[in-house]
Amino acid sequence: MSGPDVACAGQHRAPSCLLEKLMAVVRPEFRAGDLVFDPRDPVFGGQPCSVSGCDRPHRNQGLCLSHWQRWRSAGRPDLAGFAAAAGPGWRGHLPLNPCTVTGCNYGAAARGLCNRHAKQWRRAGRPDQAAWLAWIAPVPPGEPPAACRIGYCGLWVQGTSVFCHGHHDRWTRSGCPDADEFTASRENPGPGQEHIDLRRLPAGLRLEMQYVLQCRGDEQDTRLPPEDVRPFAAVLAAAGVSSLLDRPEEWWTARPSRGSGHGWRAFVLDARRRIEALAFGAGWETEYPRDTWRLRALGIARGDAAIRFTGIPQPWLKDLAKRYARWQLSTGLTAATARSGALGVTRFAAWLASLPGPPAGLDGVDRPLLERYLAVLRAEMGGQQRHQQYVSALSGFLREIRRHGWDGTMPATAVIFPEDFPARGARLPRGLADHVMAQVEQPASLDRWDSPAYRLITVILIRCGLRISSAAGIASDCTVTGPDSAPYLRYYNTKMKREALVPIDDELHQMIAEQKQRALQRFPAGAPVLFPRPTGNLKGRRPIAAQTYRKALYRWLADCDIRDEYGQPVHLTPHQWRHTLVICTARTV
Secondary structure (H helix, E strand, O other), X not given: OOHHHHHHOOOOOOOOOHHHHHHHHOXXXXXXXXXXXXXXXXXXOOOEOOOOOOOOEOOEOOEOHHHHHHHXXXXXXXXXXXXXXXXXXXXXXXXXXXXXOOOOOOEOOEOOEOHHHHHHHHHOOOOOHHHHHHHOOOOOOXXXXXXXXXXXXXXXXXXXXXXXXXXXXXXXXXXXXXXXXHHHHHHOOOOOOEEEEOOOOOHHHHHHHHHHHHHHHHHOOOOOOHHHHHHHHHHHHOOOOOOHHHOOHHHHXXXXXXXXXXXXXXXXXXXXXXXXXXXXXXXXXXXXXXXEEEOOOOOOOOOOOEEEOOOOOOHHHHHHHHHHHHHHHHOOOOHHHXXXXXXXXXXHHHHHHHOOOOOOOHHHOOHHHHHHHHHHHHHHHOOOHHHHHHHXXXXXXXXXXXXXXXXXXXXXXXXOOHHHOOOXXXXXXXXXXXXXXXXXXXXXXXXXXXXXXXXHHHHHHHHHOOOHHHHHOOEOOOEEEOOOOOEEEEEEEOOOOEEEEEEOOHHHHHHHHHHHHHHHHHOOOOOOEOOEOOOOOOOOOOEOOHHHHHHHHHHHHHHHOOEOOOOOEOOOOOHHHHHHHHHHHHHHO
């Protein structure tokens, strides 16, 4: 990587080599301005709508987006009956409703009224609408306004637009494309293809979006409906930039995204990071100079997980903190451990900056200075858990600096001794009371789970004592038979970083076999995990997230109305079942 390109990585502008790289990697089928996809494409399409004659891919409840909206507007009737009776026409390609006032042919905007009559109704105090419609004078005949440009519509145009209210609104949500092109797309929807129109984007930005869509299509990891991408393209077209790299991530996530919903932030961050990786490369060479390490770019975590050094004002201390965090990650320690270490150094750096004469380097960090800092922590936190974490993080930081020789100026007295750690008070057992466990384990309570996968995870946590991080990621081939012909559950212990075996009973063995069959029905090619993530997981490679199960657990506890000895709703964590199993085992022994 050349020097100028490295500098560009932190300056929010596209390097000169980006266009050449894009031209080399974007294939011809993704070079069109209006990308058309087969409706059966696994990423941009899907299985057909359950309405006979509708060739569009289903989005919700087995229906395409158009028929799903019509089903919801009809009051959510029986799905099978609705699918059998509904016609194949698509929303956006059918005549729209006129205003309910006699003689008014403007498009309905609110409560069946056009904008003008809706304002009159509100000014009248929102009376009973049927009585108000009978009272209001009909629109007198005369020279009518021009008709909507959509041939089959016939409603009057709205204001200065060439479309009626409804079609003008859809034209705006589509990014205000050429009126003739929009008219043609409404009148001739085509043979069911899905398409994404990128023609309004500048040439460079259009090529970047084509590359992003090509990557998403090749990975076949999550679905990306064109219906969701089209509003994103409209936001990009209105941004006034020629490349995603022209602005930082924070600028993009703050862009208004009318009609794009909550998915805008995830989409634009993913797109920008793909372009950035293509332009500058990915990995440590790109992330290390940053003050915020994006762990996804390092292949360590998904989503927005990050380690931040922005709160360390001293350059010499920030460089050491980065070396320490990189060393922790390279040895296989978790991102949470490295993040905790960075937070500990950040807390120490903030205190140093508040001193009247702060040290100018590590040579000024000696034992008397550390004793002053430990006294401040004690006074502010009084032995809380965060107090323990800060002391532990700083102790490990100083130890590894000396051990690896990162800074030879550190005084020999810069040491935190075991006696400096705050004493931990004795804790009560974390196991659950017997009457709480009796409510949880009742078959009637377990049957209230709306997901058989979550029900099975709960049983595994209760009977086997696994951590939720280990249980959620259990592999599909997780059962083995021991020398005594008894079944065992094989799993990866995420804390100890090794495989482990735990005996299971025949009932749990059968429940696991049934879960394997459910996963196989959903992923006929096979899924490597026992509990595949229910969404955004086309190939079944991603397991259910531990946090997703926790949220479902809290909903289940509220639904079962499980209460403690004082009659209060129970709040428990998945880890408490592990402690409960240990207590029960100790009683048995």
